[in-house]
Amino acid sequence: MNKGLFQKMAALTLALISMAGQVYAAKNDGSTTVVRERGTGQANIRDRVTSILRSTEPPRNRVFSPGTSRLMRLWPVESYDTGGTLLFSDSPEYVKESGILYRDTVTGDARVLYYHLNDTAQPKKLAVILETEADLATVSVTRGAAAAPSTDYLHVGKATQIGYFDTREMDERIYVTKERPRLLVPEMNTTVLAPGQLAYGVYDFHTNVPVRVSVIMYGADVDPFAFLRIARVLPRDKIALRGTFRGMNRVITSQKTYRPTMDGAVYFPIGDNIHDVYRRGTDATDGSPVVNYGNYGILYQIHIPTAGRENTRYFLSPLGGVYAGAMRAESGAKRTLLQTPATRAYFGDQTLPEEPNVAQAREEGLLFLTQYTELSDLGSYASAQPVQFEYSPPGASNLPVNIILMPEK
Secondary structure, three states: OOHHHHHHHHHHHHHHHHHHHHHHHHHHOOOOOEEEEOOEEEEOHHHHHHHHHOOOOOOOOOOOOOOOEEEEEEOOOEEEEEOOEEEEEOOOOEEOOOEEEEEEEEEEEEEEEEEEEEOOOOOEEEEEEEEOOOOOEEEEEEEEEEOOOEOOHHHHHHHHHHHHOOOOOOOEEEEEOOOOOEEOOHHHHHOOEOOOOEEEEEEEEEEEEEEEEEEEEEEOOOOHHHHHHHOOEOOOOOOOOEEEEEOOEEEEEOOOOEOHHHHOOEEEEEOOOOOOOOEEEEEOOOOEEEEEOOOOOOEEEEOOOEOOOOOEEEEEEEOOOOEOEEEEEEEOOEEEEEEEOOOOOOEOOOOOOOOHHHHHHHHHOEEEEEOOOOOEEEEEEOOOOOEEEEEOOOOOOOOOEEEEEEEOO
16 A cells, blocks of 8 residues: 555544544534535524425435445546537526526527526516527427426425436427517416525427527516517626536546446545536627536436446435435436435435545545445446436535445445
């Protein structure tokens, strides 16, 4: 064992002992945990999330018994971006007046993600409107979902992802002409956002000719098409999470085959901007460069080659705080919807902030998996048969996350 590796393991061991003490103290001193979500300080997070999701079941790690741990190593992965165009609308996130939230023109495969809160005192609606200069545009909606608006933001985020990763296929066709713009989803004009409620939706579609896509918030008693003719583009907020990004999917794979009996427990992060960098794009409303902090709206297609007789078990572990979402697994002809987590409405609230030496060791390739690590079980799969996971960062949740592979036993 080289000196650097020994020093990392020694630091991790000391941090592990310290973490056990912190967890014990946290259970006995009644202290308040403070985390940061999307730029907003949140105090007493466990009580807040429990009140939102009305869940009181404590998080449990069923993988390890008390006092046990396992050293994990960073697994080498590589990624590339592919697919069509992502239109990302999340700025202003707190919408204080009616207007156009984002707009751009797309051709071919596209995805639109909107995430906006009605921060006015009046009921509003949110719609995605399609326009074209062609005689006829055919828009085929192949996948998508939007939860009912609510002030339960984590619930909205998870419910939207459950719908998006549902194993059923969509095939909706919309015909747009010069004279007749259309809504991407007709129900948008009947769905009302009360003050304080969040609207979050994700839709994949294909256009055969250029189509202008506008995300708007407007009065609940206003015609959306008439409003669009007079509406102005609203300015971004400070976080500036909106833009157009070419290559709406990210493929993660590895040139190295994982063999559970030989390789043991391994991990790789998503959304840390170190091993998995944030996407860069352009705000089409003014041409300015933007960064997608968190890669929201990017669909990850994860396939790590595996081999061997022993099954490989997969987990998702939150590192950034409270988390509630969904994924999809595909093995052979079987597709499975995975809630993350499945046994609770949310998790990540009991993950303690990392010590600086632990964070550095994790980034460099070593991490302890312990009884305190919060995990969402993604299933056990035959190592001799390929399995692919689809993942996308859920709205209202925190990043990064780790994807973990380990032997079944």
